[in-house]
Amino acid sequence: MLFRRKTGTKAGADVEERPVAGRVEGARKTSGKRAQNRIMIVMAGVCVVYAVIAGRLVEYGLRDELTVSSIARGDALLASRPDLLDRNGNVLATDIRTVSLYAEPHKVTDPDEVIEKLTTVLPDLDARSVYRKLTSNSRFQWLSRQLTPRQQSEILALGLPGVGFRPEKRRFYPGGPTASHIVGIVNIDNKGIAGMEKYVDDQGLAALAEAGMTIEQNLEPVELSIDLRVQHIVRNELAAAMQRYRAIAAGAVVLNVKTGEVLAMSSLPDYDPNIPAQALEKDRMNRMSAGTYEMGSTFKAFTTAMALDSGLVGMNDTFDATRPLRIAGHTINDFHGKHRVLTVPEIFIYSSNIATARMADMVGIEQHREFLTRIGLLSRLTTELPEVKTPVQPNEWKKINSITISFGHGVATTPLQTAVAAAALMNGGKLIPPTFLPRTEDEANAVAVQVVKPQTSDQMRELMEMNVAKGSGRRAEVEGYRVGGKTGTAEKVVNGRYSSNVRFNAFLSAFPIDDPEYVVLVIVDEPKPAEGQHSATAGMNAAPTVKAIIRRSASILGVRPTFGDDSTALLESY
Known part of the structure; x- marks a missing residue:
């Protein structure tokens, strides 16, 4: 029995041994597959990581080289302004790329060292102001705006931690001061x-x-009515007049009487819009539209037109x-009186007050009124x-007024607006803004x-x-062209009284x-007699x-000269 029991047991064991071995083999296969899956997952994860890294490297490679800040740029800083063009497509104002220096104070380890090194490149940097910024609790501070490429390169070479650059756009005016009062200026934020x-x-x-809705792409340019060629001529002649007559200021406007377009307008002294601070200096205001003056005898054109039109x-x-006119204790006299009865044309020609x-x-x-x-x-x-x-x-x-x-x-x-009103007298009587x-x-x-009335305009x-x-x-007569005009010599008020020696001159043509x-x-403010002359009236300076x-x-404006009998043009060269 014992043997049989052993034999049975042994035999039973043999019977049971085969299924156990099968299970072990299956477990090995399952475990191998799981390991293989894990390896594949790890490899796939590694590939994804490297793919992301490669993608980022490509992105950085394509990114603007000026973008070296770890802080995302703001669209407002890079927002484009449209170019300003003259009527012929010449660029008056455009955007150019620049960079500005900033600091992340929490990353600056030694503010004194940063300031010491930065001032070697930017000597005008306010050390106290910069120190307050570098030791503040903020995470971003501007240090200097709109640097030159050379300054950026020199600062980069310093290797300062916590200091970087952000790309910006700066306004550039190729013509400098040529049309500054028309084009205008922008501030540091463009x-x-x-x-x-x-x-x-x-x-x-x-x-x-x-609202953050601007884009970096270039906008459609804005075309202005001015002609840069005429604008240059106007400014050039005003500068010459200021020097010749030793005037404190001068200005001029060229206006199309049929459309109201301003073809040129200049006021001297002016400023270079590439140096905006100049605009704040004394006497650089736009006298043509932002200054008011008693326009003297040019107003006689409007008084005469009023009388004729009535x-x-x-x-x-x-x-x-014949004699001076006395009213309300004042005496009205003529500068070069004829002391006789005058017709309307004579009143205008002799400028009789x-x-x-x-x-x-x-x-x-x-x-x-x-x-x-x-x-x-x-x-x-x-x-x-x-x-x-x-x-x-x-x-x-009152009557005296x-x-x-x-x-x-x-x-x-x-x-x-004096020129605009005069245009209405010349174009058939239409006032055009x-x-x-x-x-x-x-x-x-x-x-x-x-x-x-059109008849008044003809007259x-x-x-x-x-x-x-x-x-x-x-002195305003130009060979080859028929020019009409009216002088205006106004005495300026000095210490509450009109001074006969201080004048504001104008010539309206x-x-x-x-x-x-x-x-x-053309206006000339406080002119002096030119060399060899003894008078400084409008006919002697504004008219020429x-x-x-x-x-x-x-000729630039397309006005054809008058031809003589010999069929030769009477146009003068300049």
């Missing part, structure tokens, strides 16, 4: 703060930038200028340029307002041409006067400056 730069921002660009005065009417005052008195105070308002001389000018000043007039118009205003004293207005953007004649007619063109041919505007296309107005501008720019 936001427009003056001129057409500010106008562009006010059209929605600034709001988009603040129907109360005709071209053949006469007024007594006495006879002009009598014409204004005939029209009346209320009608006088209404006419100047109608023609745009007493209201703030409407145009794209932000720098526009409101004219100054008496709170209450109307009398003095008739010949240009008692109302201060901007030279630009000025623009610094391109405009067609049809578009101009849609916004034009008829302010004087004023005739008078303006007479004044250049026979009167005080003779239009050409070709038979069918005017352009108005040219107008002549020089027209002579050099007429």
Whole structure:
């Protein structure tokens, strides 16, 4: 039994042994597959990691080389501004790439060392201000904006921890000061703060930038109405006039009388928009639109037009200028009086204060004020340029005010709106708001307002041409072109009184006067007699400056010269 039991047991063991061995073999196969899967998973994970690393390396390789900051850049800093172009496509303002220096204070280990090394490259750096920034609890601080490539390279060579660069855009003005008062400037954050730069921002660009909706891609350029070639001529002649007549300032505008487009406008002293701080210096204001002046005898053109347009005065009417006119304790006299009765053309040519005052008195105070308002001389000018000043007039118009205003004293207005009002006298009587953007004649007619009769405009063109041919505007005559104009020599107020030795001169002109296309107005502030001369009236300085501008720019503006009998052009070269 015992044997059998053993034998049974042994036999039983043999019977049971075969299934156990099978299970072990299956377990080995299962375990091997699991190990193999784990290895595959690990290998796949390693591949993914290296793929991510490779992708990031490719990304960094393609990234702008200026992006060396660990802080993500803000779109507002890189937001593009549209280029500003003249009417011929010449670039007036554009964006260029630059970098600015920043610090991450929590990464700076030794502020003193950082300051010491940075000042070797940036000697103007304010050490105290920088130290406060480097020891602050903030995670980002600007240290210096808009560095040059050389400065960036030298700072990189210092190997300063916690200091880096962020790409920005800087505004660049290829023409420098040539059209600075029109183009304007931007601040350190590339936001427009003056001129057409500010106008562009006010059209929605600034709001988009603040909302973070700007893009880095280039925007469509903004074309202006100015012609850079004419603008250069105007500025060049003004600079020459300031030197020749030792004036403290000068300005000019060239205006299309049929569209209201400003082709050129300059005011000296000006500034270089690439150096924005210059704009804050004394006397660099835009005198043409942001300065108001008593325009002197140029106002006689508007008084004469008012009288003719009223129907109360005709071209053949006469007024007594024999003796000075006394009113309210004041004496009105003529500069070079003829001391006789004058016709309307003679009043204009000889620039008689006495006879002009009598014409204004005939029209009346209320009608006088209404006419100047109608023609745009007493209201703030409407145009794209932000720098526009409101004219100054008496709170209450009395007879003495109307009398003095008739010949240009008692109302201060901007030279630009004086030119705009004069254009209305030349173009058939339509007042067209000025623009610094391109405009067609049809578009101009849609916004034009008829302010004087076409007949009055014809008569004023005739008078303006007479004044250049026979009167005080003779020095504005240009061979080959028919020029009309009116001088204005205004005494400036010094210590509360008008001074006969301190003048603000102007010459208001239009050409070709038979069918005017352009108005040219030049102002010269406090001129002195030129060498060899004894007088500093407008006819001696402002008129010759107008002549020089027209002579050099007429062909550029497309105005054809008059041909003589021998079929040769009378155009002068410059």
